[in-house]
Amino acid sequence: xxxxxxxxxxxxxxxxxxxxxxxxxxxxxxxxxxxxxxxxxxxxxxxxxxxxxxxxxxxxxxxxxxxxxxxxxxxxxxxxxxxxxxxxxxxxxxxxxxxxxxxxxxxxxxxxxxxxxxxxxxxxxxxxxxxxxxxxxxxxxxxxxxxxxxxxxxxxxxxxxxxxxxxxxxxxxxxxxxxxxxxxxxxxxxxxxxxxxxxxxxxxxxxxxxxxxxxxxxxxxxxxxxxxxxxxxxxxxxxxxxxxxxxxxxxxxxxxxxxxxxxxxxxxxxxxxxxxxxxxxxxxxxxxxxxxxxxxxxxxxxxxxxxxxxxxxxxxxxxxxxxxxxxxxxxxxxxxxxxxxxxxxxxxxxxxxxxxxxxxxxxxxxxxxxxxxxxxxxxxxxxxxxxxxxxxxxxxxxxxxxxxxxxxxxxxxxxxxxxxxxxxxxxxxxxxxxxxxxxxxxxxxxxxxxxxxxxxxxxxxxxxxxxxxxxxxxxxxxxxxxxxxxxxxxxxxxxxxxxxxxxxxxxxxxxx
Amino acid sequence: xxxxxxxxxxxxxxxxxxxxxxxxxxxxxxxxxxxxxxxxxxxxxxxxxxxxxxxxxxxxxxxxxxxxxxxxxxxxxxxxxxxxxxxxxxxxxxxxxxxxxxxxxxxxxxxxxxxxxxxxxxxxxxxxxxxxxxxxxxxxxxxxxxxxxxxxxxxxxxxxxxxxxxxxxxxxxxxxxxxxxxxxxxxxxxxxxxxxxxxxxxxxxxxxxxxxxxxxxxxxxxxxxxxxxxxxxxxxxxxxxxxxxxxxxxxxxxxxxxxxxxxxxxxxxxxxxxxxxxxxxxxxxxxxxxxxxxxxxxxxxxxxxxxxxxxxxxxxxxxxxxxxxxxxxxxxxxxxxxxxxxxxxxxxxxxxxxxxxxxxxxxxxxxxxxxxxxxxxxxxxxxxxxxxxxxxxxxxxxxxxxxxxxxxxxxxxxxxxxxxxxxxxxxxxxxxxxxxxxxxxxxxxxxxxxxxxxxx
Numbered sequence: 015x016x017x018x019x020x021x022x023x024x025x026x027x028x029x030x031x032x033x034x035x036x037x038x039x040x041x042x043x044x045x046x047x048x049x050x051x052x053x054x055x056x057x058x059x060x061x062x063x064x065x066x067x068x069x070x071x072x073x074x075x076x077x078x079x080x081x082x083x084x085x086x087x088x089x090x091x092x093x094x095x096x097x098x099x100x101x102x103x104x105x106x107x108x109x110x111x112x113x114x115x116x117x118x119x120x121x122x123x124x125x126x127x128x129x130x131x132x133x134x135x136x137x138x139x140x141x142x143x144x145x146x147x148x149x150x151x152x153x154x155x156x157x158x159x160x161x162x163x164x165x166x167x168x169x170x171x172x173x174x175x176x177x178x179x180x181x182x183x184x185x186x187x188x189x190x191x192x193x194x195x196x197x198x199x200x201x202x203x204x205x206x207x208x209x210x211x212x213x214x215x216x217x218x219x220x221x222x223x224x225x226x227x228x229x230x231x232x233x234x235x236x237x238x239x240x241x242x243x244x245x246x247x248x249x250x251x252x253x254x255x256x257x258x259x260x261x262x263x264x265x266x267x268x269x270x271x272x273x274x275x276x277x278x279x280x281x282x283x284x285x286x287x288x289x290x291x292x293x294x295x296x297x298x299x300x301x302x303x304x305x306x307x308x309x310x311x312x313x314x315x316x317x318x319x320x321x322x323x324x325x326x327x328x329x330x331x332x333x334x335x336x337x338x339x340x341x342x343x344x345x346x347x348x349x350x351x352x353x354x355x356x357x358x359x360x361x362x363x364x365x366x367x368x369x370x371x372x373x374x375x376x377x378x379x380x381x382x383x384x385x386x387x388x389x390x391x392x393x394x395x396x397x398x399x400x401x402x403x404x405x406x407x408x409x410x411x412x413x414x415x416x417x418x419x420x421x422x423x424x425x426x427x428x429x430x431x432x433x434x435x436x437x438x439x440x441x442x443x444x445x446x447x448x449x450x451x452x453x454x455x456x457x458x459x460x461x462x463x464x465x466x467x468x469x470x471x472x473x474x475x476x477x478x479x480x481x482x483x484x485x486x487x488x489x490x491x492x493x494x495x496x497x498x499x500x501x502x503x504x505x506x507x508x509x510x511x512x513x514x515x516x517x518x519x520x521x522x523x524x525x526x
Numbered sequence: 527x528x529x530x531x532x533x534x535x536x537x538x539x540x541x542x543x544x545x546x547x548x549x550x551x552x553x554x555x556x557x558x559x560x561x562x563x564x565x566x567x568x569x570x571x572x573x574x575x576x577x578x579x580x581x582x583x584x585x586x587x588x589x590x591x592x593x594x595x596x597x598x599x600x601x602x603x604x605x606x607x608x609x610x611x612x613x614x615x616x617x618x619x620x621x622x623x624x625x626x627x628x629x630x631x632x633x634x635x636x637x638x639x640x641x642x643x644x645x646x647x648x649x650x651x652x653x654x655x656x657x658x659x660x661x662x663x664x665x666x667x668x669x670x671x672x673x674x675x676x677x678x679x680x681x682x683x684x685x686x687x688x689x690x691x692x693x694x695x696x697x698x699x700x701x702x703x704x705x706x707x708x709x710x711x712x713x714x715x716x717x718x719x720x721x722x723x724x725x726x727x728x729x730x731x732x733x734x735x736x737x738x739x740x741x742x743x744x745x746x747x748x749x750x751x752x753x754x755x756x757x758x759x760x761x762x763x764x765x766x767x768x769x770x771x772x773x774x775x776x777x778x779x780x781x782x783x784x785x786x787x788x789x790x791x792x793x794x795x796x797x798x799x800x801x802x803x804x805x806x807x808x809x810x811x812x813x814x815x816x817x818x819x820x821x822x823x824x825x826x827x828x829x830x831x832x833x834x835x836x837x838x839x840x841x842x843x844x845x846x847x848x849x850x851x852x853x854x855x856x857x858x859x860x861x862x863x864x865x866x867x868x869x870x871x872x873x874x875x876x877x878x879x880x881x882x883x884x885x886x887x888x889x890x891x892x893x894x895x896x897x898x899x900x901x902x903x904x905x906x907x908x909x910x911x912x913x914x915x916x917x918x919x920x921x922x923x924x925x926x927x928x929x930x931x932x933x934x935x936x937x938x939x940x941x942x943x944x945x946x947x948x949x950x951x952x953x954x955x956x957x958x959x960x961x962x963x964x965x966x967x968x969x970x971x972x973x974x975x976x977x978x979x980x981x982x
Contacts, residue, residue: 021744022740022741022744025692025695025696025740025744025747026695026696026697026740027695027697028692028693028694028695028697046755048755050689052688052689052690052692052693053685053688053689053692053751055692056688056689056692056747056748056751057748057751057752057755058748059744059745059747059748059751060745060747060748060749060750060751060752061748061752062745062748063744063745063746063748063749064749064752064897064901066745067745067897067960068893068894068897068898068901069894070890070893070894070960071890072886072887072890072931072932072933073924073931073932073933073934074930074931074932075916075924075926075927075930075931075932076916076924076932078914078916078926078949079914079916079917079944079949080949081948081949081950082948082949082950092531092532092610092611093611093612095532095611096532096552096607096608096610096611096612097553097611099532099549100549100550100552100553103546103549103550104550126945126946126948127533127942127945127946127975129941129942129945130941130942130945151945151948152945154948154949155941155944155945155948158917158941158944159917159941160919512555515553515555516553516555519553
């Protein structure tokens with residue numbers, strides 16, 4: 015191959031005396047001499063280029079990628095694919111969760127050709143929901159593209175034990191967490207031992223993520239490990255440890271929290287007196303409660319941070335009284351708002367269904383001043399309690415709110431509706447649609463506001479049940495003369511109808 | 527009932543924005559009076575006005591009452607997407623008047639064109655004997671003689687310029703301004719040798735580029751010199767290669783001469799893929815559609831040009847159709863046009879593996895033979911069976927065959943291809959240009975998918 019360089023060298027510096035340099039190939043023998051040395055060089059270069067072009071040699075392939083695992087789910091229909099492309103292209107992040115959820119429940123996946131679009135366009139908040147629809151192929155594919163790492167993390171979950179070992183030793187933190195979580199799901203003991211082995215070597219952020227995996231299959235056997243973590247230098251690690259320890263009634267930590275709470279209550283003669291301490295000692299700080307501010311509002315914070323860590327059921331046993339009785343006993347207490355909020359948080363944390371309805375009713379009937387004192391509006395409390403509420407309570411709340419949307423200063427109609435579990439019940443949907451229709455029909459032609467109904471279309475779009483779609487799609491009546499605000503609302507209702515039709519598509523194309 | 531896939535429709539879209547817009551409209555809520563028959567699809571799309579959209583299924587031509595200058599417009603793309611994904615949304619029925627009248631008008635125009643074409647070919651056959659045409663014929667002969675002179679002078683000038691360049695050495699070229707190449711190309715355009723002008727323009731893009739550009743430039747200069755050498759000695763070449771040499775210099779072959787001198791091949795042709803290139807600074811778009819004969823395994827390339835984004839005939843990637851192709855004359859004929867298409871319906875989508883090369887080595891042997899016939903051959907369509915895509919972070923993807931031989935893919939990434947392959951071998955169709963393969967379509971798990979452009 016020296017010919018190539020000789021020829022090129024001659025061409026680079028300019029052709030001089032002598033014939034064209036040899037190429038050490040049959041090209042040299044071609045009758046291309048023209049009598050002009052520049053021309054000779056060019057013709058030989060041309061023949062040499064053609065010779066190499068015709069004789070193109072393939073390279074040796076590096077290792078080919080691993081083969082994607084077999085799919086276990088069937089692929090969704092062509093019509094569903096077209097519908098999903100539509101949702102992705104229009105960035106319908108409000109409707110995609112339902113599509114992904116239906117795909118998951120129906121046990122369907124996306125076809126391979128759609129995966130790059132899905133991986134590129136799934137917004138961060140929908141990624142976890144999107145993962146099942148990606149199928150084995152999508153998760154396999156994600157490992158090759160750094161911007162799809164969020165999906166590739168799941169690969170660790172599908173790894174064989176040998177692969178998992180490699181990932182545990184060499185993988186990125188998110189992948190290692192996934193390995194640990196998978197192991198924790200099937201072999202909780204082994205996962206904890208794995209964690210204990212590496213505990214001292216990991217960075218604080220990694221310790222936090224690893225420790226959080228213990229919340230799965232949590233048991234008394236985890237207490238020593240969690241108590242070790244409670245002595246950690248990093249506050250974030252200690253806080254993570256307390257999150258698990260408080261759910262283990264047999265732990266010393268849970269006991270200490272109960273004792274601290276008990277010391278703040280006196281229950282006698284149907285009265286629950288509350289008396290939080292003014293200060294905390296060293297032991298509280300080492301229990302991860304150092305977030306308590308040093309000045310003003312300290313007693314309130316100590317009360318709240320203690321009670322939210324104790325299951326509400328403890329107080330029933332402690333005082334031999336039902337939730338309603340205990341809540342009534344608080345009525346005159348100056349600490350009522352704080353206790354209510356702490357118990358609501360504890361009910362949500364420990365899944366205390368029996369406490370949800372009594373607590374919620376008291377929040378609804380409380381004065382707005384009291385809710386203001388709790389420093390959290392109804393929408394925050396609603397997010398805590400609504401998932402635990404019996405359907406009847408949810409329905410009663412929703413119907414009352416729709417009938418009288420402006421009864422709460424700290425909860426708008428739209429906020430209230432977005433708290434409701436989805437899909438809404440038929441009765442709530444009917445009441446909502448009837449009131450909405452009533453509202454548009456009775457709008458004054460000079461109305462300059464369409465609230466509180468204007469903001470309700472977004473929660474209604476995702477909340478209405480399929481059975482009420484025909485009703486939602488019936489036309490709405492508006493005054494003939496109208497302000498631009500009314501015109502805009504009319505447009506919003508058209509977009510709402512289009513959204514309902516899209517949801518109908520999602521439901522029809524991904525049958526369950 | 528229309529049985530094309532969403533991907534095939536997207537391949538028809540003139541650009542990504544109309545594909546995107548079409549996708550948004552491709553749901554029944556935007557439409558009314560949706561319908562279909564054996565010949566056509568139609569529907570009325572609610573946009574800023576109500577647009578009447580119709581599609582002639584025999585040619586996938588779209589007519590829409592909207593003011594868009596794109597062909598097909600987003601409404602047309604949307605209607606075809608809708609038909610591909612949810613055919614049930616289009617009721618089988620008799621076309622309404624606004625569709626029927628358009629179809630009838632198209633049929634009349636097509637018939638008129640055909641009779642005009644046959645009349646033209648009739649004239650061509652008679653022309654030597656027709657006295658009335660004699661003055662025109664002699665004027666044409668004069669024009670040709672004048673152009674022969676111009677081209678010969680242009681080639682003399684080019685060869686002198688090439689020699690000067692070699693005397694000075696390629697090392698100095700990096701310092702030359704763009705006008706150095708542009709002016710020489712312009713002189714060749716004036717000499718009516720646009721093929722040679724294009725070669726000089728391409729060199730300007732190579733000088734100073736990344737990689738071993740001097741070798742690349744020397745190759746291009748050398749091949750250009752070989753071409754002018756061949757042109758000078760064209761009378762000694764065999765007639766087929768002479769056709770190539772003249773076309774490469776810039777002589778176009780008029781349609782009637784293609785008909786007179788080009789060979790005909792009848793086969794069931796598979797549209798393996800297509801791609802569109804745009805000429806810098808001009809609005810000219812060139813579409814290359816590669817066909818592969820199911821029986822002959824022969825590749826053919828149909829070229830179409832457009833300045834307003836409409837190509838005369840829509841070729842759907844992945845269909846199979848029975849037709850006679852007429853090839854442009856040459857030593858290794860590739861460029862072709864559809865001479866006559868059988869009445870038998872198109873097979874909508876390729877359902878069986880394409881005829882192709884079992885190994886990369888086997889394909890490269892075909893490539894070598896092709897270069898042996900036509901040394902300036904710049905591209906060849908192919909189907910490579912059982913090849914696996916290998917991803918890369920640096921946009922230099924490869925494909926590997928079962929023997930471990932690899933070919934580079936055109937610079938870019940091919941996530942969709944990788945997703946479809948899942949790490950397993952697939953049948954890849956594309957265009958090889960001697961340096962890299964441009965993937966245009968893939969056949970995997972019993973189905974064809976287009977790969978270029980919006981579908982990449």
